[in-house]
Amino acid sequence: MLNWEFKIPGINTFKTMRVPKQRFLIALQLVFLAALSYGQAERVPTQRPNIIVILADDLGYGDLACYGNQINQTPNLDKLAQGGIKFLDFHSNGVVCSPTRAALLTGKYPQSTGITGVITAKSHRNVGLDTREVLLSEILKSNRYKTGIVGKWHLGYDTLYSPVKQGFDIFKGYTSGNVDYISHYDQENYFDWWLNTDKSDEKGYTTDLITQHALSFIDQNKDSPFFLYVAHESPHAPYQVRESKPERNGSPDYKPEPVANKKKVYGQMIGIMDEGIGRIMAALDEHKIAENTLVLFVSDNGANEVGSNHPYRGHKGQVWEGGHRVPAIAYWKGVIPSQTSTELLLTMDIYPTIAELTGSKIPNSVCLEGRSFKNLLLNKQYKSPERPVFWGFNNNAAVRKGTWKLLREKNQYYLYDLSKDPGEVTNVMDGFPAQTKELRQLLDTWEKAKSAIPAKS
Numbered sequence: 001m002l003n004w005e006f007k008i009p010g011i012n013t014f015k016t017m018r019v020p021k022q023r024f025l026i027a028l029q030l031v032f033l034a035a036l037s038y039g040q041a042e043r044v045p046t047q048r049p050n051i052i053v054i055l056a057d058d059l060g061y062g063d064l065a066c067y068g069n070q071i072n073q074t075p076n077l078d079k080l081a082q083g084g085i086k087f088l089d090f091h092s093n094g095v096v097c098s099p100t101r102a103a104l105l106t107g108k109y110p111q112s113t114g115i116t117g118v119i120t121a122k123s124h125r126n127v128g129l130d131t132r133e134v135l136l137s138e139i140l141k142s143n144r145y146k147t148g149i150v151g152k153w154h155l156g157y158d159t160l161y162s163p164v165k166q167g168f169d170i171f172k173g174y175t176s177g178n179v180d181y182i183s184h185y186d187q188e189n190y191f192d193w194w195l196n197t198d199k200s201d202e203k204g205y206t207t208d209l210i211t212q213h214a215l216s217f218i219d220q221n222k223d224s225p226f227f228l229y230v231a232h233e234s235p236h237a238p239y240q241v242r243e244s245k246p247e248r249n250g251s252p253d254y255k256p257e258p259v260a261n262k263k264k265v266y267g268q269m270i271g272i273m274d275e276g277i278g279r280i281m282a283a284l285d286e287h288k289i290a291e292n293t294l295v296l297f298v299s300d301n302g303a304n305e306v307g308s309n310h311p312y313r314g315h316k317g318q319v320w321e322g323g324h325r326v327p328a329i330a331y332w333k334g335v336i337p338s339q340t341s342t343e344l345l346l347t348m349d350i351y352p353t354i355a356e357l358t359g360s361k362i363p364n365s366v367c368l369e370g371r372s373f374k375n376l377l378l379n380k381q382y383k384s385p386e387r388p389v390f391w392g393f394n395n396n397a398a399v400r401k402g403t404w405k406l407l408r409e410k411n412q413y414y415l416y417d418l419s420k421d422p423g424e425v426t427n428v429m430d431g432f433p434a435q436t437k438e439l440r441q442l443l444d445t446w447e448k449a450k451s452a453i454p455a456k457s
């Protein structure tokens with residue numbers, strides 16, 4: 001056997017080693033392969049990455065600077081969109097709050113869970129997401145993840161339905177659709193700020209409290225895989241910034257001062273949320289876990305009239321695009337390459353995606369309706385699922401297949417090819433009877449199946 005001589009640097013001197021030729025060639029190959037992989041933009045992600053899902057409340061498609069807003073300042077989200085995937089065709093499953101949250105945590109259409117509408121503070125005090133559902137938090141907890149939710153729950157007021165009974169190790173936030181950002185009373189004047197199952201008179205502006213609790217959760221769990229659900233209140237009403245006076249104090253007789261410039265305050269509220277997201281991202285870098293953490297940002301439904309769903313029609317509560325096409329960003333330092341995606345995705349797809357990414361086992365009894373987009377995130381071969389997708393709220397509903405969308409509002413049907421008419425301006429139902437018939441049948445079948453599931457809200 002021939003021995004080759006080469007030199008490697010020692011601390012003070014060069015040492016000479018004698019290495020068999022074969023081993024030397026293998027080593028050379030390994031160095032070559034390592035150099036090749038170093039040259040690629042993405043790294044192979046870890047087996048059990050941390051997951052942070054940030055849900056904005058009522059943030060419209062056109063509300064962020066990176067989605068074309070000319071007024072609102074969102075430098076941190078813009079940075080994530082620039083460095084990760086900016087989704088252009090991502091949709092909330094619901095057009096109001098509770099249904100989308102049910103879809104996120106169950107991986108199903110909200111109609112499959114009975115959460116078809118808002119779990120209102122007034123009329124649904126005893127209603128909640130069925131505790132027999134196996135939530136995303138539960139499968140991650142079973143996979144030895146630390147799990148936390150900070151912010152809005154809105155899937156049940158009674159502590160029977162508390163997040164800490166459904167897979168979350170901690171819950172710091174509120175159960176209602178919204179709370180006063182300063183006093184933490186909800187719209188029915190129930191005090192609504194919780195640390196797990198106990199009410200907590202914690203002082204502070206809601207958005208800042210959510211950020212602070214997110215930061216301490218990350219700090220406490222940085223050494224183990226974690227799942228953090230940051231359910232922001234921003235920019236949902238009431239329109240308040242840090243220095244605003246409370247609009248509610250628990251008394252129905254309290255008369256707050258009217259908000260002078262709602263649009264301006266709305267933009268500032270988005271800015272404060274963005275600032276908090278910047279702090280979360282900085283914390284990931286500081287703890288050196290950014291390359292081990294997937295961050296998903298998405299809104300729970302379109303904006304109301306105060307915000308912007310530009311360039312889409314309609315708003316929160318409607319099945320026009322503006323009600324459910326939402327800003328969505330995936331960011332994972334060093335793993336996800338910078339790109340824009342036009343894939344059609346929904347909130348319910350997040351559950352199976354995270355389950356697959358983290359290797360979390362989904363019990364056989366669970367029938368997910370969402371589809372994993374893991375390969376899209378990892379820049380591997382990804383084939384968009386061939387599927388129609390549906391929305392429903394009150395008596396209005398919509399179905400989308402490919403670029404075609406049929407919707408029903410106030411018992412009137414409308415058909416659009418979104419590739420030609422994204423703003424849903426001209427109803428082309430009369431010119432496309434075959435598409436109308438197919439989509440109508442799909443929608444009828446879906447609605448019939450879902451109507452067999454009792455609605456709770």
Ligand SMILES: [Ca+2]
Pocket residue numbers: 057058096097236300301
């Ligand atoms: Ca909402």
